[in-house]
Each structure stands twice: as C-alpha cells, then as structure tokens.
Amino acid sequence: MNHGKCVWIVRCVLLAGLLCLNACAMVGVSRIKLHESVNERRGDVIGTGRLSDRSVQSLNVVALNADDCERAFDACVETVLHSSGLTDEQRLSALSELWLARAIRSDRSKIDAEMSDQTLDAFLQAGRYAYAYLFYTKRQPSERSFELRQVQVIGFYNFSVQRVVTRFFQELPHLDKQWTQTQLAGWTVMRPEAGPKSVESTAEPTEPVELLSASTLRFNGLRNVYRRDGFGSEFVAVAPPDKPDNDVPWREPDYASMTGALLFDGTTLNDVLATRQVRVLVRDPYRDDSVTVAGREVPLAANFTAAYGVWLARSGFASQSIRSLLGREGGIKTPRVFLMQPYDPNRMTVIMLHGLASSPEAWINVSNEVMGDAELRRNYQVWEIYYPTNAPIAVNLANIRKALDTTFRHFDPSGKARASNNVVLIGHSMGGVIARLLVSSSGDRLWSVIPTRADLSPAKKARLRERLSPYLQFTPMPQVTRAVFLASPQRGTPYAQHTLARWFGNLIRLPANVIKEVASVSDLIKGDSESSTPMRIPNSIDNLSDKDPFIMAAADLPMSPAVRYHTIVGVYTPPGPLIDSSDGVVPYRSAHLDGAESELAIPSWHSVQETPAAILELRRILRLHTAAHSTAVSWSSEKSPSRNVAATANSWLPTN
Missing domain, CATH: 3.40.50.1820 (Alpha/Beta hydrolase fold, catalytic domain)
Structure with a gap:
C-alpha cells in the first residue's frame, strides 16, 4: 500500500471518530405523559422519599448529587451552606430538604414512640432552614405565593413541626410545672410567655393526656375533612376525662383542635442560622385565623374536623x-x-x-x-x-x-x-x-x-x-x-x-x-x-x-x-x-x-x-x-368558668 493511500485511510478514521464524538454530545429529547411531568415537579422527600428536582438542581450547581450527600452528609451541608453559586432561597430550601431527608431516614420510631436526639436535631435543623427561607430572604412570602417551591418548603416546615412537637410532648412529664426552658438534643426550648386570653378559666388547668397529629388520622363516616392551609402543624389535644362525680349537665370538649409552630430566635438571617434556641407556639384555630411571625402576619393552619372525629370514634354512642x-x-x-x-x-x-x-x-x-x-x-x-x-x-x-x-x-x-x-x-x-x-x-x-x-x-x-x-x-x-x-x-x-x-x-x-x-x-x-x-x-x-x-x-x-x-x-x-x-x-x-x-x-x-x-x-x-343578628365579633375579657381543652393545652404550652 502506498504512502498516499495510507494517509487517506487515517484521515477517514479520524473524521469518523470526530463525527461519533459530536453525535454523542448531542441532546436527545423524549416525551412523557402530562401527569408524570406534574408528579416530577411536585415530588419531594415527603411524598416520594427522594429529593425534589429543585434540590437536585441546587446540588448539581455545586457539583454534588444525592448519593454524595447521603455518603458524606456533613461535608455536603457545608458545601451547600457556603457555596457562592447559590442564592439564599436555593441554599436554604435545599438545606431544609436535606436535613428533613436525614431526619426521616433516622426516624425509625412508630407514631407514639420516642425519637432519638439525633433525629430530633435533624427535624429542628430542617425546620430552622425552612423558617429562614420563609421569613429571612429578600423576597416576602407573598411575592412567592404562586411558586411551587414555597409550597414545598412550607410542607418541610410543617412536617418538622409535627414531629418536633410530638417529641416535645413526650418530654413534658419529665419537666417541672414551673419550667421556663429546657435542653433537648443540644437545643434550648423556651417556654412561651403567657398572654391575655379571650376567655379565661376559673378552673385549674390540666395537662393533656394525649396529643394526636391530625395529619395522620383518617375517618370513616365523615363526608368531608375541613382544613385550613397555613403556617404550623395541626393536632388534637386530648384532656383527661371528667371525674365520675362530675354531675353537672354540661360536658366541655375533651378533644380540641390545636395548631403548633416553631419560632427560632434571631432578627436577621445570620442570627437564625446560628441559633440553637427555639420556642414552641400553640394556638386555638377557632380563635386565631393568623399569627404574627418575624413581623409578618401569616395564615394559621387548622383542622376543624379531626377533634370532632376522634370524639365520635371514641364515644361509644352507638351501643x-x-x-x-x-x-x-x-x-x-x-x-x-x-x-x-x-x-x-x-x-x-x-x-x-x-x-x-x-x-x-x-x-x-x-x-x-x-x-x-x-x-x-x-x-x-x-x-x-x-x-x-x-x-x-x-x-x-x-x-x-x-x-x-x-x-x-x-x-x-x-x-x-x-x-x-x-x-x-x-x-x-x-x-x-x-x-x-x-x-x-x-x-x-x-x-x-x-x-x-x-x-x-x-x-x-x-x-x-x-x-x-x-x-x-x-x-x-x-x-x-x-x-x-x-x-x-x-x-x-x-x-x-x-x-x-x-x-x-x-x-x-x-x-x-x-x-x-x-x-x-x-x-x-x-x-x-x-x-x-x-x-x-x-x-x-x-x-x-x-x-x-x-x-x-x-x-x-x-x-x-x-x-x-x-x-x-x-x-x-x-x-x-x-x-x-x-x-x-x-x-x-x-x-x-x-x-x-x-x-x-x-x-x-x-x-x-x-x-x-x-x-x-x-x-x-x-x-x-x-x-x-350580625354584630361585630370582638373577643371578650369577661371571665367564663370554663374547663376547655384550649386552656388545657395552654397549661403546658401557653400562648403568646
């Protein structure tokens, strides 16, 4: 074979190789069903057990992936926290979901079992980053009202609240009646300050004997479950039953709707990210439609059916x-x-x-x-x-x-x-x-x-x-x-x-x-x-x-x-x-x-x-x-001799 022919063959091989390389670098496209697209965008660690697309994208920006973060969690968190390639909203929302994923993986307890301090800390971390995203980034929550990401982060926060408040309730029997603060999992949990009540009780408040997460309850026989979306997690507070010698004709509710929230100390973003101090807030959703957080009034989450459903289910009325x-x-x-x-x-x-x-x-x-x-x-x-x-x-x-x-x-x-x-x-x-x-x-x-x-x-x-x-x-x-x-x-x-x-x-x-x-x-x-x-x-x-x-x-x-x-x-x-x-x-x-x-x-x-x-x-x-018969509704300060479960809940978590 002569030299010119060999050169020609080599050139052809090189050209074919270059064409193959270009072909491999080209972008492909396929189509999926519309509902699958919606599920992918809405999916997150709570609903699917996997990180959301937005968190995965944030990890990609800093050259990480979900597997990297699972293998070396601390290093992953540090990279996301300090990388200059992410905005505050991207950073905080991703950190909230990462900590929540860690908490869910380690939360091997059943509904009423006590969780470990490691798991409690992870839920508190997830709640804090979600709280910082909602109230301490440049944009107001109202400016993101149409964004799916904010809905997801509210979900991260409320899920964390549900697990933290449940764990905290289990700790209450070990606390002194006059407690003002306590240490849990390396965090200082502050007792909320008691404020004026719209309806005061002359009876001695009693501690609830049970706290049920409303989101985990399902009811047969009730046509609808009425909720209000918002800030916080919904619970049913269960009071001790009336004493056998209680012969008065009225019976106040032994099951009451309650909404819990976590407030993290600090007035700036850096303060909130550095704090290890948290307050537990309790509200009666029948009396409060909203709550003021970080100087902003936000709607309060509520479940108006769960307490009623539990009361009926446990009543024994049928027989x-x-x-x-x-x-x-x-x-x-x-x-x-x-x-x-x-x-x-x-x-x-x-x-x-x-x-x-x-x-x-x-x-x-x-x-x-x-x-x-x-x-x-x-x-x-x-x-x-x-x-x-x-x-x-x-x-x-x-x-x-x-x-x-x-x-x-x-x-x-x-x-x-x-x-x-x-x-x-x-x-x-x-x-x-x-x-x-x-x-x-x-x-x-x-x-x-x-x-x-x-x-x-x-x-x-x-x-x-x-x-x-x-x-x-x-x-x-x-x-x-x-x-x-x-x-x-x-x-x-x-x-x-x-x-x-x-x-x-x-x-x-x-x-x-x-x-x-x-x-x-x-x-x-x-x-x-x-x-x-x-x-x-x-x-x-x-x-x-x-x-x-x-x-x-x-x-x-x-x-x-x-x-x-x-x-x-x-x-x-x-x-x-x-x-x-x-x-x-x-x-x-x-x-x-x-x-x-x-x-x-x-x-x-x-x-x-x-x-x-x-x-x-x-x-x-x-x-x-x-x-x-419409009249302006204004909460009365008149004392009412009432033993209600809202007051009962406030005996251990008083409202601000």
Missing part, C-alpha cells in the same frame, strides 16, 4: 344509645349538653337534639359541615344534647330545659353574652318535637292528659299540681329566636302503633326516677279508694303515636312569636301528592307546621338530616340567621 333506650345498665339517665368547641361568649349557639334510639352521632355530618364553613364557624358554636330516649317526652322536655338553663347560667351568669341570645334550636324526629315544645307555651292545656278522680280532695289536687307542674306547665326558652324541625312527628305517627313498634316498646324500661315519680303520682290520683288501678305512664314510643293523649294535646300549643321556624321533611313514599307523602316513619301531615318561614321536602328516608340537601338548607338558614 350506649340502645342501652339508654331499653333502660339497661350503661345507658345515660339524665340529659347532657356537649359543647363541640370550647365555650365562646361571642359566638351564637346552635343546639341540636337527636331523635329516638339515637345520640349525637345523628349529627355526624351536620356538625362537621357547620364547623367546616368559615362564615358559620366565625359566628356559631355547636352544643349537642344527649338524652335518654326511653323517658316520656314530658320528662325529657323538663330535664333538657333544666340542663340548658343550668349550662347558660354557668357560662354566662348575666345572660348578656352573644352566646346566650338568638339561639338556634335544631331537632330531628322526636328531638324536633322536644325542640318545638322548648319554644312553646303550655298554659293549662296539658292537664287533660292526667286522669284524675272527681272526688280528689283540694289538698291532693294541690299536691298533684305541684308535682306535675314541671312536666305539664312551661314557657318558651327566652334565649331562642329560631328553630328548625327535621322529619319531626309533631302530631305523632301511626307507625308507633305497628306490631313491631309495640313489641319493641314493651322491651323499654322506664328510668328509675320516672317509675318512682309515677308511683307517687298514682297514689295521689287514686283518691280514697284503694281498689283503683295503678296509673300507667307511656314510654317514648307510646308518646310518638298519633293516638297518644300527650302528643295530641301538645300538637297545637302556641310557639313564641319571637321564634322564626323552618321545617325539613323527607319524602320516601312513591310519587304522589305531598300531603299524602311520608318519609317512611313520619307522615308529611305530621311534620308540616303552618306558619313556618320555609319548608323543604327532600327525597329521603327518615334520616333526612344527613342528606346533602338538608345540610345545605341548614347552612342557608344559619346564614340567614347570621345576617339578621
């Missing part, structure tokens, strides 16, 4: 309500007034009464929807009445009225608070009958239901009247100005006389106090003859019959002219005239009330209160009531 109906051991004997939130003198009160064989569980979604509606939540607090449904209506009416009067006097002795005026009553089924009687005047119309002998002496007649007056003579509750009756048999129902209902009614045992009262009344009625037949008192199922003397006499009692009222009825029977319809238990003719401000018929079985249409109607009515 207890049946025991109460049958008069068996373990049932309740007197009405109770359950406050769904800590008492607030500046919110109007909604009182809910369940029906036969039921309990507060009848209002599962109704209460949740009221508390979940921001406008209604600002203006109302919910009380739920729980009463023994085996007792006659007249007995429950008197006892519920007494329980409510006592509760109002306890929380508002002057009766001038917004909570004690323009009250709304909501009753379902038998609870609706009782609710109507709570706003009605009896006069002397109900005495005809008591069979008395013509030969009774004047003295016995006077004693009989004195004994029965609490049950047969009443006036409207002055606090109530609106009522809603749902599927309520105001004129009774023929179904109470059906064979199955009568068989079930025969299983009911009346409360012992009612039997005793009946025996004494029966003795008075007998007159001088000892051969008279003992008096039989009807139970609750008897009372609901359209042939029952009490329900017939009470049907036309006049309601207070100060009360506006509404009806919601179910229509379950086949299509036809509304007047002939029924919800399967209560005929329309019985549930209908002349003079109602509104009436809504909903295709539904008897449990109409749980239908979305009924809940929407209740929300409409409550908004209407708010508009009619």
